[in-house]
Amino acid sequence: MSDRAAAARILAPSDALTVETVRAVRHWNDHLFSFTITRPSSFRFRSGEFVMIGLPGERRPLLRAYSIASPAWAEELELLSIKVPDGPLTAQLQRIEPGDQLFLGRKPTGTLVADALLPGRRLFLLSTGTGLAPFMSLVRDPDIYERFNQIVLVHSVRQVSDLAYRTELESHLAGDPLVQDQALLQLSYLPTVTRERFRTTGRIDALIEDGTLFGPPLRGPKAFDPEIDRVMMCGSMTMIRSLAARFESSGFAEGSNAAPGQYVIERAFVG
Missing domain, CATH: 2.40.30.10 (Translation factors)
Structure with missing residues (x-):
C-alpha cells in the first residue's frame, strides 16, 4: 500500500x-x-x-x-x-x-460572487492562471445569465497548454445541462497567451489599451463604463492591483458582500 x-x-x-x-x-x-x-x-x-x-x-x-x-x-x-x-x-x-x-x-466564503456586484448589463471576468477557477463556477450557473446581458471571460496565461477548460469555453459550454442556450448567446471567451504564439497575445491591460477586449461580439461602449459594466478579477496580484487602480480612477467602486459595488476582487488571496 x-x-x-x-x-x-x-x-x-x-x-x-x-x-x-x-x-x-x-x-x-x-x-x-x-x-x-x-x-x-x-x-x-x-x-x-x-x-x-x-x-x-x-x-x-x-x-x-x-x-x-x-x-x-x-x-x-x-x-x-x-x-x-x-x-x-x-x-x-x-x-x-x-x-x-x-x-x-466546512465553511466556504468569498467575494467573487454576484451578490457583491450592483446590477449591470456587461460583466467582465478577468483572470490569470488558476484565477480562472471561480469564473468557471460562475459561467456554469444560470443565475449569472439572469443578472447580466453579456459576459466576457478573459483568461491570460503564459503557454497555450495553460488554457484549462479551453475546449468547453470555446464551445460556449455546449452540452451543459443548464446554461448551454444562454451561454451561446451571452458568453464571450477571450483567451490570451503571453509567451507563445497564439491568435491573441498580450496581457489583459494591453488588451484593454488596444481595444481587443471590447471587440466583437461584445456590444456597447469600447471602454469600461461604471454605469453599465461590472468587473471581477482573480489571479496575479500584479494584474489585480494595476487594474483595480485603473477602475478606481475611472469611477468604479469596489464591492463586498456587505456593500455591493462595480468591481470585486478576492481579498483573501491578495492580502
Whole structure:
C-alpha cells in the first residue's frame, strides 16, 4: 500500500473539516491539474466562493484555500491547482488519484460572487492562471445569465497548454445541462497567451489599451463604463492591483458582500 493510500485510511473529520473522496483527476500539463471530489449533502456555497482543501500533515492538516470551479448546483466539487514540486501541500496533492481522500473545509466564503456586484448589463471576468477557477463556477450557473446581458471571460496565461477548460469555453459550454442556450448567446471567451504564439497575445491591460477586449461580439461602449459594466478579477496580484487602480480612477467602486459595488476582487488571496 502506498503512503498516500495509508494516509487516506486514517483521515478523520473534525468540527472544521469533512473527509471527501477524489472522483477524478485531470492533468492539463506538467504544472496544472484539476480534480473533483465528493460533495457533502450539507455543503452549501455560492458560485465563485472558495474553500479550504487539505491533506494530513505531521502535526496538523496541510490546508490551502481553493476557489471552487464547479457551480453551486453541481453534485461534486471541482478544483483547479498548480503543481509546485516543493510546495507543502501541492507536492502531495498533485499525486492524488481517484479513490484517495482529502480534507474539505466546512465553511466556504468569498467575494467573487454576484451578490457583491450592483446590477449591470456587461460583466467582465478577468483572470490569470488558476484565477480562472471561480469564473468557471460562475459561467456554469444560470443565475449569472439572469443578472447580466453579456459576459466576457478573459483568461491570460503564459503557454497555450495553460488554457484549462479551453475546449468547453470555446464551445460556449455546449452540452451543459443548464446554461448551454444562454451561454451561446451571452458568453464571450477571450483567451490570451503571453509567451507563445497564439491568435491573441498580450496581457489583459494591453488588451484593454488596444481595444481587443471590447471587440466583437461584445456590444456597447469600447471602454469600461461604471454605469453599465461590472468587473471581477482573480489571479496575479500584479494584474489585480494595476487594474483595480485603473477602475478606481475611472469611477468604479469596489464591492463586498456587505456593500455591493462595480468591481470585486478576492481579498483573501491578495492580502
